[in-house]
Every structure is written in C-alpha cells, then in structure tokens.
Amino acid sequence: MGKTLVIGAGGVSSAAVHKMAMNSDIFSEITLASRRKFKCDDIAKSVKEKTGVEIKTAEVDAMDVAAVVALIKESGAELLVNLALPYQDLKLMDACLEAGINYLDTANYEPEDEAKFEYHWQWAYQERFKEAGLTAILGSGFDPGVTSVFATWLKKHKLENIRQIDILDCNGGDNGKAFATNFNPEINIREVTADARHWEKGDWVTSPAMTHKVAFDFPGVGEKNMYLMYHEELESLKTHFTEIERARFWMTFGDAYINHVRVLEGIGMTSIEPVMHEGHEIIPLQFLKSVLPDPSGLGELTKGKTCIGDIATGQAKDGSGEKTYYIYNICDHEECYAEVGSQAVSYTTGVPAMIGAAQILKGNWKEPGVWNMEQLDPDNFMDMLNEHGLPWQVKELDGPVQF
Ligand code: NDP
Structure with missing residues (x-):
C-alpha cells in the first residue's frame, strides 16, 4: 500500500518494524535508517528470520536535513516514521516538508539543553503542513498515543x-x-x-x-x-x-x-x-x-x-x-x-506507531496539518489494537x- 522510511533503530523501532513487516499488505516497502547502520542491520536480520520480509537499511544523521531529504527521495517513501529521539523531531518535520511526504512520531520535541515537554514547537508547523497538503501525526505511541x-x-x-x-x-x-x-x-x-x-x-x-x-x-x-x-x-x-x-x-x-x-x-x-x-x-x-x-x-x-x-x-x-x-x-x-x-514497553510503543502509520497509508487519517492523536477518528485504530497484539x-x- 505504501513505502515507509523509519528513522531510529532502538527498542521501539525494532518492535514497530517487525510489526510493519508482518503487515506487508499495508507496508509494501520498508527502509530503516539510523546513525549507526549496524543497529538497522541487526533489526533487518531478525525481521527476515521472523517474517521472511527483506527491509532496506541505511545510515543517516537525523539532524542533517539535506541527508534525510536525499534518503527520502532514494527510498521513494510517502511516510517518515520518526522513532529516533525527541531532539530530532523538528529537523525530521523540516525534511518531510522539503521532500513532500507525511510524518509521524511518538514523543514531542524537546530541546536537548532544556527538559521541557511542550507541543508549541511542533504545533507551529500546522500551517506549513496544511499548505503542503501533508499530514503530521504527533505522539503515536502508547502514552501519548x-x-x-x-x-x-x-x-x-x-x-x-x-x-x-x-x-x-x-x-x-x-x-x-x-x-x-x-x-x-x-x-x-x-x-x-x-x-x-x-x-x-x-x-x-x-x-x-x-x-x-x-x-x-x-x-x-x-x-x-x-x-x-x-x-x-x-x-x-x-x-x-x-x-x-x-x-x-x-x-x-x-x-x-x-x-x-x-x-x-x-x-x-x-x-x-x-x-x-x-x-x-x-x-x-x-x-x-x-x-x-x-x-x-x-x-x-x-x-x-x-x-x-x-x-x-x-x-x-x-x-x-x-x-x-x-x-x-x-x-x-x-x-x-x-x-x-x-520487552512490553518497546512493544506497547512500537505497535501503536505501526498502527498510526497504517492509518496514514490506508488514507483514514489524511487531513493535511499537524494533529495529536485525540483529534483523529479512533475507530479503525482501536480495531487494529485488538487485531495486532494490544x-x-x-x-x-x-x-x-x-x-
Ligand atoms: P533508543 O535510544 O533505544 O533508540 C533511539 C534510536 O534513535 C537509536 O537507534 C539511536 O541511534 C537513534 N538516533 C539517535 N539520534 C540519532 C540521530 N541524530 N540520527 C539518527 N538516529 C539517531 O530509544 P527508544 O527506542 O527507547 O525510544 C524511541 C522514541 O520513542 C523516543 O523518542 C522515546 O521518547 C519514544 N517513546 C515513546 C513512548 C510513548 O508511549 N509515546 C514510550 C517510550 C518511548 P543509536 O542506536 O546509534 O544510539
């Protein structure tokens, strides 16, 4: 149904990418990129063993907008799933706008030098996503999500x-x-x-x-x-x-x-x-x-x-x-x-990231703009929780x- 680029190769990413591969009717092609490629390769190996699905891997610094844009173009992705760290949210949103693709994350932006948990930095992207006809979904983990x-x-x-x-x-x-x-x-x-x-x-x-x-x-x-x-x-x-x-x-x-x-x-x-x-x-x-x-x-x-x-x-x-x-x-x-x-903390975050991504690829959540999860229709997401392990x-x- 759609090509997806996942950024970050930690615990949450591993759970999400396994679940995406188990739903290859929705996630037709997956590229996994992080700052250290061997972490992506480890996940790809496990995905292949468990599901038989091949995923592509790459090395990228999520803070380097030009490099992410190039990777988006190379992968042909229509959706970027940000499972790196909250520090990278804004750069990855910038890259999505520049490359013209949709965005999803699981945690709100935090400046690295201030432990502030506030949405205003990401809400400020509302008009830019709307004008570009693109959708950004914020916080598709368990909590938030x-x-x-x-x-x-x-x-x-x-x-x-x-x-x-x-x-x-x-x-x-x-x-x-x-x-x-x-x-x-x-x-x-x-x-x-x-x-x-x-x-x-x-x-x-x-x-x-x-x-x-x-x-x-x-x-x-x-x-x-x-x-x-x-x-x-x-x-x-x-x-x-x-x-x-x-x-x-x-x-x-x-x-x-x-x-x-x-x-x-x-x-x-x-x-x-x-x-x-x-x-x-x-x-x-x-x-x-x-x-x-x-x-x-x-x-x-x-x-x-x-x-x-x-x-x-x-x-x-x-x-x-x-x-x-x-x-x-x-x-x-x-x-x-x-x-x-x-473990379950990675799983309970990674599965909703997969399900939120599926809502975009299936066209259920397609309104252009920047949205928190409670602003979107819950029904198909709730059905998918029951069907996919939560x-x-x-x-x-x-x-x-x-x-
Ligand atoms: P990890 O630290 O395990 O994984 C983060 C990954 O991002 C690592 O692979 C890391 O690379 C990579 N990364 C970090 N910086 C960069 C960069 N500049 N460029 C490219 N890749 C980078 O974290 P988790 O998997 O535990 O968490 C992932 C996200 O999920 C976090 O934002 C966290 O806050 C969120 N979360 C949300 C929850 C929810 O319910 N909403 C619950 C739990 C987590 P490397 O491997 O080299 O370090």
Missing part, C-alpha cells in the same frame, strides 16, 4: 464530555537489574525528574517530582505504587477537550527505582548542564546513559505485565447521568519477546476516582 485515542473513543461512544481524566501507566515487569529504564534512559530520566504537573480548573498545578504517591490495584498486575507526574498528552488533551476540569498522569515505580533516581539526582548525575571532565565537556546524564543497560537488550530478561489506560468521568451519551469508565490494555513482557524480540477492555466503575 493509545491513551489519547482511548479518551477520544470514550468521547465518541460513551461520554458526551470528559470532566476529569486520569492516565495510569503501570509497568509490573521485572528485568532483574539493580537499575534499568525501559526506554531510552536519557529521555526517561529527564521525564521522571521533572516537576509533577497536572491540569485543574483552568490552570497547571505543580508539585515536586515523585512526591505524590497512591497505591492502585492494576488489572492483571496487582497493587502497585503510582506517582503523579507530568506527561505531554496532558497539554494536548486539555487543549483539544476544552471541557476537561482535571487531567492527571500517574506512573508506577518500585522503591528501588525511586531510591536510585534520588541518589543519582542528589549527586548531580541526572543533570543536563555541561561539566568539564579531564579537559572535555560532558553532560552528566548522557554519561550516565552510557553506563546503564540498553533498554533494547532487556527483552529476554523481563517478566511480568504492563497495564496502561485511562479512567474518565463525564456525562453519559444516553442521558443516564455522570458515568466513569476505565479503559486499558494489559501486555505481557514475555509474550512480546516471543513475538518480536522486544487488545483493550473497558469497564464502568462505581463512580469517579477517589484519589
């Missing part, structure tokens, strides 16, 4: 409006390591050490990172401590669903993880301010990343399940008063590894959350 589509599906089928929403992200998996992150360590640690922020009655409420803790009994996982934190979809959800009074994001962390982060932060290892080390300037967090386990190698070691979803409260469509729904997916680390060689469930709760 599936959690945003869950909210839209509830609003389309169950609730007239969403008064309050809580996004609950639980990783009940264990990889046996003293300390390891489940996706890129640099991005993960920037996220969890940032101030917690939630939307309440028309304003942001800020609190220190990892201080507001609640125990929650997650379906398929059991009781875990989850912490209030900021996540980028809060900004887009409160912007596009203007009726939302309160929007919060929660993520589970074990005590050992929290203790490690606190110690590392206390001694300055999570800082993104440059320091001099033996005559060279280094960024402590980037150095830390280089000594931590590579998340793409954790697949074989990780056991347990993830459970990610939304609890939303609003007026029922059928006029029966206020209702609360919990909509979620449970995903098993070992099953993901058996299928595509990745089945979801929805249940009515007795009332709004009490935490």
Whole structure:
C-alpha cells in the first residue's frame, strides 16, 4: 500500500518494524535508517528470520536535513516514521516538508539543553503542513498515543464530555537489574525528574517530582505504587477537550527505582548542564546513559505485565447521568519477546506507531496539518489494537476516582 522510511533503530523501532513487516499488505516497502547502520542491520536480520520480509537499511544523521531529504527521495517513501529521539523531531518535520511526504512520531520535541515537554514547537508547523497538503501525526505511541485515542473513543461512544481524566501507566515487569529504564534512559530520566504537573480548573498545578504517591490495584498486575507526574498528552488533551476540569498522569515505580533516581539526582548525575571532565565537556546524564543497560537488550530478561489506560468521568451519551469508565490494555513482557524480540514497553510503543502509520497509508487519517492523536477518528485504530497484539477492555466503575 505504501513505502515507509523509519528513522531510529532502538527498542521501539525494532518492535514497530517487525510489526510493519508482518503487515506487508499495508507496508509494501520498508527502509530503516539510523546513525549507526549496524543497529538497522541487526533489526533487518531478525525481521527476515521472523517474517521472511527483506527491509532496506541505511545510515543517516537525523539532524542533517539535506541527508534525510536525499534518503527520502532514494527510498521513494510517502511516510517518515520518526522513532529516533525527541531532539530530532523538528529537523525530521523540516525534511518531510522539503521532500513532500507525511510524518509521524511518538514523543514531542524537546530541546536537548532544556527538559521541557511542550507541543508549541511542533504545533507551529500546522500551517506549513496544511499548505503542503501533508499530514503530521504527533505522539503515536502508547502514552501519548493509545491513551489519547482511548479518551477520544470514550468521547465518541460513551461520554458526551470528559470532566476529569486520569492516565495510569503501570509497568509490573521485572528485568532483574539493580537499575534499568525501559526506554531510552536519557529521555526517561529527564521525564521522571521533572516537576509533577497536572491540569485543574483552568490552570497547571505543580508539585515536586515523585512526591505524590497512591497505591492502585492494576488489572492483571496487582497493587502497585503510582506517582503523579507530568506527561505531554496532558497539554494536548486539555487543549483539544476544552471541557476537561482535571487531567492527571500517574506512573508506577518500585522503591528501588525511586531510591536510585534520588541518589543519582542528589549527586548531580541526572543533570543536563555541561561539566568539564579531564579537559572535555560532558553532560552528566548522557554519561550516565552510557553506563546503564540498553533498554533494547532487556527483552529476554523481563517478566511480568504492563497495564496502561485511562479512567474518565463525564456525562453519559444516553442521558443516564455522570458515568466513569476505565479503559486499558494489559501486555505481557514475555509474550512480546516471543513475538518480536522486544520487552512490553518497546512493544506497547512500537505497535501503536505501526498502527498510526497504517492509518496514514490506508488514507483514514489524511487531513493535511499537524494533529495529536485525540483529534483523529479512533475507530479503525482501536480495531487494529485488538487485531495486532494490544487488545483493550473497558469497564464502568462505581463512580469517579477517589484519589
Ligand atoms: P533508543 O535510544 O533505544 O533508540 C533511539 C534510536 O534513535 C537509536 O537507534 C539511536 O541511534 C537513534 N538516533 C539517535 N539520534 C540519532 C540521530 N541524530 N540520527 C539518527 N538516529 C539517531 O530509544 P527508544 O527506542 O527507547 O525510544 C524511541 C522514541 O520513542 C523516543 O523518542 C522515546 O521518547 C519514544 N517513546 C515513546 C513512548 C510513548 O508511549 N509515546 C514510550 C517510550 C518511548 P543509536 O542506536 O546509534 O544510539
């Protein structure tokens, strides 16, 4: 159906490219490019073994717009799927505009020297994509991504409006390591050490990172401590669903993880301010990343399940008063590894990236412009989640959350 160029060859990319190859009726030709070609070749070898599909590989620096444009032209792609890092989003959007192809990513742009999770840089591309007749889809992972589509599906089928929403992200998996992150360590640690922020009655409420803790009994996982934190979809959800009074994001962390982060932060290892080390300037967090386990190698070691979803409260469509729904997916680390060689955090991000890309190639999401996931029709995306390894469930709760 369409030729696709994937940029980045980490954990998320590996899961996404395997799933694209399993759907070769939609992804007729895949080119995978990253800054180190051998990482692409490793993924291509596994894809060939698991699916029989040949993918092309290339080396490219995503910050080099001219090189990316040349690669787009050479590959004949009509869609670029950005599974590199958030720092590269704007350059890759520039390359798509210049080459005249569509764009999709899983994380909002971040300047490398500021841990700011804001959409305005990418929203500023709206007119340029519209005028070029091209589509850019932002945040097609699980959160943001599936959690945003869950909210839209509830609003389309169950609730007239969403008064309050809580996004609950639980990783009940264990990889046996003293300390390891489940996706890129640099991005993960920037996220969890940032101030917690939630939307309440028309304003942001800020609190220190990892201080507001609640125990929650997650379906398929059991009781875990989850912490209030900021996540980028809060900004887009409160912007596009203007009726939302309160929007919060929660993520589970074990005590050992929290203790490690606190110690590392206390001694300055999570800082993104440059320091001099033996005559060279280094960024402590980037150095830390280089000594931590590579998340793409954790697949074989990780056991347990993830459970990610939304609890939303609003007026029922059928006029029966206020209702609360919990909509979620449970995903098993070992099953993901058996299928595509990745742990569930890479899988739950890579599969929605594949499904979002499929929406563009199938022509379901073709409106020119820059869109967040909750702005798009949810139905085919939700069907594809059920068909491609991320089945979801929805249940009515007795009332709004009490935490
Ligand atoms: P990884 O670090 O494993 O992979 C990133 C890849 O991008 C690596 O292959 C890296 O190359 C490559 N890369 C980095 N810089 C460049 C560059 N300048 N040019 C070309 N390639 C480059 O990250 P993950 O797979 O864990 O995460 C990928 C993305 O997914 C991130 O943006 C992350 O924030 C997002 N994410 C989104 C989630 C969601 O639910 N929405 C959840 C989890 C992650 P090299 O291998 O050489 O380092």
